[in-house]
Structure formats: structure tokens, C-alpha cells
Amino acid sequence: MNSLPSIFNDVIGPVMRGPSSSHTAASWRVARMAVQMIDGHLKHASIAFxxxxxxxxxxxxxxxVLGMNGGLLEIDMADDLMKQTERIASERGxxxxxxxxxxxxxxxxSMQLxxxxxxxxxxxxxxASLGGGSFEIQKIDGCRVKMKGDYHELLVWSHGDIEKDLLKIKSSEVQLKCIESTDFNLYVFESYQPFDGVLTDRILQVDEVFKMANVLPVMPIISGKDRELPFSTIESLIAYAEAEGMSLGSVGLLYEQYRSGLSKEVLKDKMKTIIQIIEGSIERGLSGTEYEDRILPQQSNLVARAEQKGKILQGSIINKIIENVAAIMESKSALEVIVANPTAGSCGTVGAALKAVSDEVKAxxxxxxxxxxxxxxxGAYFAMGPGFSAxxxxxxxxxxxxxxxxxxxxVEFFGGTAAQGLGxxxxxxxxxxxxxxxxxxxRVEAPCLGKNTSAAVNALSSATMAISGFAHLIPLDQVLETVERVSADMPTCVKCTGLGGLAITPAALKLKEQLEKIKTTQTNR
Structure with missing residues (x-):
């Protein structure tokens, strides 16, 4: 079935809470699917790393822990109850x-539940969490599977080989996979439509079946209704856009139409909702946020204050970018609802830069x-390449x-071409x-705030150079290949482990110790 990343499933999203999409959103999604695989209500859960x-x-x-608890307790990510998962688990026993x-x-x-x-x-x-909230369930009861939350999945455990029986009762658009193990067979039905009661009733009538689980998708876009794109490589994308007179944004919308099978109107509405959430997180951050377990106080309000006092450049779009990045990052750190774009750790860049420029050009x-x-x-081409796992x-x-x-x-705001956007x-x-x-x-706060700000300003300068006619020299696909090659030479300690870089400076270690003491004191109250 379809292997192309979805802009909503894999790039601009998920809508989430918490510091890290890899940790929080992916663990929520895994847990939300896994808890549907047991018969009855959850009583015990052991999570291993x-x-x-x-x-x-x-x-x-x-x-x-935040994401996993919320998923296991079947709490919606946008629900404020996500901030109280330990209490709720205790109350439910x-x-x-x-x-x-x-x-x-x-x-x-990797995680084992x-x-x-x-x-x-x-x-x-x-x-396994693959970055940006994407994940893959790789084994169920020792049977190798490949589930990413973008299909309706019907799992059937059987004492014997019942594949012929199941093939007779499934519809043509439903895919069926069989995984054999020493003690049983696991059958996986996969569909872009919900399974009806007639099918599940007929399955349960098969003598060898001893368990069945209907696992609902957790991704916003369900796969299986795709069509073949009129382009594949970045080079063919540019040629197609030039031939059709389409901007990069128009091609992106067409991509998601082919990828999802949804109409242009539905997809535009979905993106409008995402934009409103992102801009809402900016408003929330600027209004002031509080959360005990974070290292940075509210700072997003300081830019406007400094500008009013004449201490910094007046009316600069850079001021707005910095303010917007800080506001989004503060909302994230306070466990408010944000959009991982493409990850929670980098959620400030795109939203901040596009909000500042859109306000400037009155978009x-x-x-x-x-x-x-x-x-x-x-982002979709980035997902096809290295992906988003720090x-x-x-x-x-x-x-x-x-x-x-x-x-x-x-570049899209500036009216540029697809080639200029990719450049x-x-x-x-x-x-x-x-x-x-x-x-x-x-804590995904510092130096993350500075890196998001630098990335957003970098985006503005790169777009300005591209529109002005500067040469980018290296095509985007070769740049993405380079990213993956360079990462192979980077030591593991500087890949989001807390064991390298600024994370092991004396000041950082002292700050971590202080936070741990505060948390221990609060726990013992």
C-alpha cells in the first residue's frame, strides 16, 4: 500500500501537547493503538526502554511518560486532562x-509495551518512534508487523491456518496479511474504511479464532485511496510545475490530494484548522504561560517591551519572528496545545516565520x-529522506x-515559482x-529556542536570496542526501541524548540537578 508521507500525518502535525513529538506524540499514538489490542479494560501496563x-x-x-500515560488512558491529546495523567491512572486503578x-x-x-x-x-x-510523531508498531505478541496508524486494522489470533476461510469473507478492497508464530497465527486486515459488524461476526464464527481486536487509526489522514502522482523526483516536480504554471503551494496541495484521495476543499479546510491552532499558540504564549517543570520563564513579551523603549530596531520583521518563536515555544513548554511542525522541538520556526511574513504582506x-x-x-521530501528523528x-x-x-x-507569499521555493x-x-x-x-527549551529563532531568520534570508536570483548551487535532493550522510559521522552523544554538547556543560548539569531537587521535593509533599 501507499508509502508516500502525508503532509498532515508526517510533516505538519500532530496536534499535541508536550515537549517532544518523538517522545510525547509518538508514545501517545503507540499506546492509543496498543490499548485497543486487549480484551477488556486496562489494568496493568509495563513499558520498557x-x-x-x-x-x-x-x-x-x-x-x-506523559504521552504514554495519556494514550493508555485513552485521553485525547487536546484535552486538558493530559496534564493530570498520573492522578487519573491512580483514580481508575x-x-x-x-x-x-x-x-x-x-x-x-524503541519501546516495548x-x-x-x-x-x-x-x-x-x-x-519505534520515527521522528515528528510518526511511529511504527513492529511486533505484536512476537509477530512481525508494520502498522503506522493510518489504516483501520482488524487483528485476528488463531490456533491454526484459517487464511482460506478469511479470504472468502473479506471484500476486495481489504488487504489481508498472515504472520505465523510457534503457538498461533496472527492475521491483519487493513482497510481505509471501518470494518462492519457482519465481517467481524463471521470471523468470530471460525472455530480456530480465539481473539480479535479492531484497532482504529490514530493518524488524521487514512491511507489507501491514493493515486499515482504526475511527478516523483524533485527534478520532475519542478518540470511539472513549470509546464502547468503551478506554484509550489499548488503542487503541495495536489500532492496531498493524490496522496489522500480527499478533495481540494476538504484539504484546504484541514490546513486552515492547523493554521488557526498554530496562530492560537502564538496568542496563548504572548498572553503568558506558567508551568513548574521548565527552565525558561515567559520571555516572548520582552521583544515588544524593548521595542517600545527604543532599545532595538523599530518595526523590524525580525522582532516579530523572535516574538512569535518564543510564544510558540512557551506554549509548548507549558503543555498547551501546539502543532509539531515538523517536530515539537522545532515547532516555533515555520509558524513564527509564516505568521510574521503573512502579517507583513497582509496575506x-x-x-x-x-x-x-x-x-x-x-517536509514531505525531507520525510522521504532522512526523516525527522533527532x-x-x-x-x-x-x-x-x-x-x-x-x-x-x-517564497510562496512572495509569489515565487516552485523552483525558487525549492531553491x-x-x-x-x-x-x-x-x-x-x-x-x-x-528540557526541549534551550538551546532549542535560539535554534528555532535562527532557523526562522535563516528561512527569511534564504527566501529573500532565492527570489532575488541568488544561486543555491546544490539541488534539494542532494542536500537531503548530504544531511543523512553527515549524520552518520556525528557522534551519538549529540543526537538528543543529553550526553553531549551544551547539555554536559557545568552550568547545564547544575541546572538539571536543581530541577531534579525541586521535583523530588514536590513528589515527597
């Missing part, structure tokens, strides 16, 4: 524990939508990717290749 994985040092501080262990896995961000229901049913799920909502589709298309590639795939996305969006993205990403990921005290 590999001792050699990237999350062993920071899974609690970067929001994995649900025991959730975390441990460091050793288990077979293939990704630095063992869930037990009140009726004694259990399931073991192995999953309409339709103009904003097309700018976001231009940004999203660059644990694999460092911050060059977070703030670096967001800089390229924002640059393309700004601007190339220049912006070139400027951030090799960027390390070293959050201080394991």
Missing part, C-alpha cells in the same frame, strides 16, 4: 510502570494555506528541516547541516 537506546536518559523529562531493559529492536527510539486487562487478557507490543487565509502546502511539500540525525532534521519548509512558504529550501537547509541536538537539562 532498551538500555542501549536513546531514550534511556531522558524519557521522563522529554514527555514519554490502572498500574503503569516504566523500566530500562534489554529486548530485540532496530531503532534508537506489555498490557494486561481486568479480565486477564494481555498483549506485548514493540514499536489572506487562502494565501496562508498555500504557503503551508509549499512548506509541507518540502536521535538518529541531530537537530539538522528538526530546525534544519523547519528552516527549509519555512523558506519555501515565504530557498535548499539554501536554508545547507546552512544548518550538522546541527547538533543537545537540550539543556533534558
Amino acid at each position: 532498551d538500555k542501549d537506546g536513546a531514550w534511556v536518559t531522558n524519557y521522563e523529562e522529554q514527555g514519554t 490502572v498500574d503503569i510502570s516504566y523500566k530500562i531493559s534489554t529486548f530485540e529492536n532496530t531503532h534508537a527510539n 506489555t498490557l494486561t486487562s481486568d479480565g486477564g487478557d494481555h498483549v506485548e507490543v514493540l514499536a 489572506s487565509m487562502d494565501d496562508k494555506i498555500m504557503a503551508y502546502y509549499a512548506a509541507g511539500l518540502v 536521535e538518529e540525525h541531530g537537530c539538522q532534521v528538526e530546525c534544519g528541516a523547519s528552516a527549509g519548509m519555512a523558506a519555501a512558504g515565504i 530557498a529550501a535548499s539554501m536554508a537547509i545547507q546552512n544548518m547541516i550538522g546541527l547538533v541536538c543537545d537540550p539543556i537539562a533534558d
Whole structure:
């Protein structure tokens, strides 16, 4: 089935709370799917992280516990109850524990969930967070699968081979996979439509079936209704856009139409909602946010104050960019609703830059939508390449990717061509290749705030150069290949582990110690 990334599933999104999309959003999604695989209500959950994985040092501080708890308790990510998951678990009598262990896995961000229901049913799920909230469930009860939350999945456990029986009762548009194990067979039905009761009733009538689970998708765009795109490579995309007289934003919207099977009107409405959430997070940040477990106070209001006092440049768009980035990042750190764009760690760049420029050029909502589709298309090609996992590639795939996305969006506001948009993205990403990921005290606040701000200003300058006719020299696809190649030479300690870079300076270690003492004191009250 379709392997192309979706702009909504894999790039501009998810809508979430918490410090990290890799940790918080992906763990919520994995847990939300896994809890649907047990018969009855959740009673016990044991979550394991590999001792050699990237999350062993920071899974609690970067929001994995927050996301996992919320998903297991089936709390919507936008619900304020996400801030109180430990209390809710206690009230419901649900025991959730975390441990460091050793288990077979293939990704630095792997997690193993063992869930037990009140009726004694259990399931073991192995999953990996792929960056930006994307994930993959890789094993269910030891059976190798590949589930990414973008289909309706019907799981059937059987004591024997019942494939012929299942093929007779499934419809033609439903895919069926069989995974054999030593003790049983696992059958996976996959569909872009919900499964009806007639099918599930017929399955349960098969004698060998001893368990069935209907797992609903957690992604905003359901796959399976795609059409073949009229372009594939970035070079063919530029040729297609030139031949059809289309901007990069128009091509991005067309891409998602082909990818999702949804109409232009529906997709524009979806992007409008995303933009409103992003701009709402700016408003929320500027109005003031508070949260105990963070290292930076509100600072977004300081820019306007300094400008009013004549201490900085007057009326500069750079001032607005800095203000907007800080506001989004403060909303994120206070566990308010944000959009990972393309990740939570880099959520400030695109929204801040596009809001500042759109205000400057007095853009309409339709103009904003097309700018976001231009940004999203660059992100889709980034997702096809290195992806957005800082644990694999460092911050060059977070703030670096967001800089390229924002640059393309700004070119769209300036009325540039698709070639200019991709050229601007190339220049912006070139400027951030090799960027390390070293959050201080394991909080995704600093130096993340500065990196997001630099990325946003980089986006504006790159878009300005592209529109002015500056040469980007290296095509975007070769830049993305370079990102992946450079990451292979970067030491693991500077890839979001808290074990390198600024995170191990004396000042950072002292700050982390202070935060841990405060948290211990609060816990013991």
C-alpha cells in the first residue's frame, strides 16, 4: 500500500501537547493503538526502554511518560486532562510502570509495551518512534508487523491456518496479511474504511479464532485511496510545475490530494484548522504561560517591551519572528496545545516565520494555506529522506528541516515559482547541516529556542536570496542526501541524548540537578 508521507500525518502535525513529538506524540499514538489490542479494560501496563537506546536518559523529562500515560488512558491529546495523567491512572486503578531493559529492536527510539486487562487478557507490543510523531508498531505478541496508524486494522489470533476461510469473507478492497508464530497465527486486515459488524461476526464464527481486536487509526489522514502522482523526483516536480504554471503551494496541495484521495476543499479546510491552532499558540504564549517543570520563564513579551523603549530596531520583521518563536515555544513548554511542525522541538520556526511574513504582506487565509502546502511539500521530501528523528540525525532534521519548509512558504507569499521555493529550501537547509541536538537539562527549551529563532531568520534570508536570483548551487535532493550522510559521522552523544554538547556543560548539569531537587521535593509533599 501507499508509502508516500502525508503532509498532515508526517510533516505538519500532530496536534499535541508536550515537549517532544518523538517522545510525547509518538508514545501517545503507540499506546492509543496498543490499548485497543486487549480484551477488556486496562489494568496493568509495563513499558520498557532498551538500555542501549536513546531514550534511556531522558524519557521522563522529554514527555514519554506523559504521552504514554495519556494514550493508555485513552485521553485525547487536546484535552486538558493530559496534564493530570498520573492522578487519573491512580483514580481508575490502572498500574503503569516504566523500566530500562534489554529486548530485540532496530531503532534508537524503541519501546516495548506489555498490557494486561481486568479480565486477564494481555498483549506485548514493540514499536519505534520515527521522528515528528510518526511511529511504527513492529511486533505484536512476537509477530512481525508494520502498522503506522493510518489504516483501520482488524487483528485476528488463531490456533491454526484459517487464511482460506478469511479470504472468502473479506471484500476486495481489504488487504489481508498472515504472520505465523510457534503457538498461533496472527492475521491483519487493513482497510481505509471501518470494518462492519457482519465481517467481524463471521470471523468470530471460525472455530480456530480465539481473539480479535479492531484497532482504529490514530493518524488524521487514512491511507489507501491514493493515486499515482504526475511527478516523483524533485527534478520532475519542478518540470511539472513549470509546464502547468503551478506554484509550489499548488503542487503541495495536489500532492496531498493524490496522496489522500480527499478533495481540494476538504484539504484546504484541514490546513486552515492547523493554521488557526498554530496562530492560537502564538496568542496563548504572548498572553503568558506558567508551568513548574521548565527552565525558561515567559520571555516572548520582552521583544515588544524593548521595542517600545527604543532599545532595538523599530518595526523590524525580525522582532516579530523572535516574538512569535518564543510564544510558540512557551506554549509548548507549558503543555498547551501546539502543532509539531515538523517536530515539537522545532515547532516555533515555520509558524513564527509564516505568521510574521503573512502579517507583513497582509496575506489572506487562502494565501496562508498555500504557503503551508509549499512548506509541507518540502517536509514531505525531507520525510522521504532522512526523516525527522533527532536521535538518529541531530537537530539538522528538526530546525534544519523547519528552516527549509519555512523558506519555501515565504517564497510562496512572495509569489515565487516552485523552483525558487525549492531553491530557498535548499539554501536554508545547507546552512544548518550538522546541527547538533543537545537540550539543556533534558528540557526541549534551550538551546532549542535560539535554534528555532535562527532557523526562522535563516528561512527569511534564504527566501529573500532565492527570489532575488541568488544561486543555491546544490539541488534539494542532494542536500537531503548530504544531511543523512553527515549524520552518520556525528557522534551519538549529540543526537538528543543529553550526553553531549551544551547539555554536559557545568552550568547545564547544575541546572538539571536543581530541577531534579525541586521535583523530588514536590513528589515527597
